[in-house]
Amino acid sequence: MTARAGDAAPPGPPAVIRESLQGKYAGFASRFTAFAVDIGISLGVFILALAAVSFAATVLTGTGITWHKGDLWVIITYAAWAFTYFAYSWAASGRTAGMALFGVRVVRDDGTAASGRRAVVRTLALPLSFLFLGLGFTGILLGDRRRALHDVIAGTAVIYSWDARAARLRFLTRS
Amino acid sequence: MDPFERQRLADGRAGARREALAQAVTDRAVELVMSAVDVNALLDRVDLNALLDQIDINQLLDRIDISRLLDRMDLDDLLRHIDFDALIEQTDLGAIIAATSSGAASDALDVVRSQAVGLDEFIARWIARLRRRPYPGPPGPPGGRPAKAGS
Numbered sequence: 001m002t003a004r005a006g007d008a009a010p011p012g013p014p015a016v017i018r019e020s021l022q023g024k025y026a027g028f029a030s031r032f033t034a035f036a037v038d039i040g041i042s043l044g045v046f047i048l049a050l051a052a053v054s055f056a057a058t059v060l061t062g063t064g065i066t067w068h069k070g071d072l073w074v075i076i077t078y079a080a081w082a083f084t085y086f087a088y089s090w091a092a093s094g095r096t097a098g099m100a101l102f103g104v105r106v107v108r109d110d111g112t113a114a115s116g117r118r119a120v121v122r123t124l125a126l127p128l129s130f131l132f133l134g135l136g137f138t139g140i141l142l143g144d145r146r147r148a149l150h151d152v153i154a155g156t157a158v159i160y161s162w163d164a165r166a167a168r169l170r171f172l173t174r175s
Numbered sequence: 176m177d178p179f180e181r182q183r184l185a186d187g188r189a190g191a192r193r194e195a196l197a198q199a200v201t202d203r204a205v206e207l208v209m210s211a212v213d214v215n216a217l218l219d220r221v222d223l224n225a226l227l228d229q230i231d232i233n234q235l236l237d238r239i240d241i242s243r244l245l246d247r248m249d250l251d252d253l254l255r256h257i258d259f260d261a262l263i264e265q266t267d268l269g270a271i272i273a274a275t276s277s278g279a280a281s282d283a284l285d286v287v288r289s290q291a292v293g294l295d296e297f298i299a300r301w302i303a304r305l306r307r308r309p310y311p312g313p314p315g316p317p318g319g320r321p322a323k324a325g326s
Contacts, residue, residue, distance in 0.1 A: 028299075029292075029297075101287065168289075
């Protein structure tokens with residue numbers, strides 16, 4: 001159980017995690033990587049859906065459908081799908097798939113579960129944070145409560161929802 | 176000097192001498208008795224099982240107010256003094272935790288999340304350094320009120 005001198009340290013929780021982070025405001029890296037994963041998932045599912053539709057059209061009519069990413073209706077359909085993906089996930093459980101992966105979740109600014117209305121407002125306000133070179137995200141880096149512009153508009157915050165201390169204990173048992 | 180006062184002083188000195196003598200005699204007597212008694216032999220003759228049989232543990236426990244006892248203990252302070260890392264290294268507690276933990280997927284999740292948190296802290300520390308402010312750690316809700324978090 002005790003690590004021997006000279007052994008390479010296995011990958012695991014960094015030494016900073018000596019307390020449970022549950023309920024603390026989540027940082028930029030966790031939030032950004034979770035969002036990147038969500039974009040990947042939503043885009044991947046959308047492309048698969050388009051391929052399925054094209055395949056079905058080929059089978060039924062004998063003629064395939066060609067998609068162009070610049071088509072207006074493709075953009076509108078993706079925007080509607082992305083809205084549904086984010087709004088439904090935040091309203092149902094406070095987290096998307098990417099957020100679940102990185103152990104963060106959306107709550108109201110008083111710490112209670114985010115309502116459906118706040119989830120919809122947060123989703124609609126999300127594009128605003130990207131304006132002016134992503135100026136709306138600076139609140140995550142500089143604010144005391146690590147809130148982006150869309151968080152302020154929707155009255156929400158993002159917190160860590162996993163027990164980092166338990167993870168560290170598990171890591172110590174393996175090292 | 177008043178003759179009565181002189182008498183009281185003489186009585187006081189005599190009393191102190193008597194008390195010191197009595198103390199010395201008692202100490203010596205106890206020493207002699209203890210050296211004469213074989214304590215081990217005495218303990219061998221005591222039947223501890225019979226003694227314990229006469230004690231009603233349930234009745235004893237009924238008389239203890241556990242809630243009051245726990246109220247008087249500062250468990251948070253107690254836990255703060257425990258070095259869990261050292262505890263795990265020295266005991267089989269780690270094996271118990273490992274046995275009750277889930278599998279490889281959970282471990283991979285721990286690693287991914289931990290690395291992300293490490294990066295969060297790295298960025299936050301640098302931002303604080305650039306702003307010439309101290310960084311006390313990840314911020315939480317005001318007043319230490321934890322936000323409700325699931326797993």
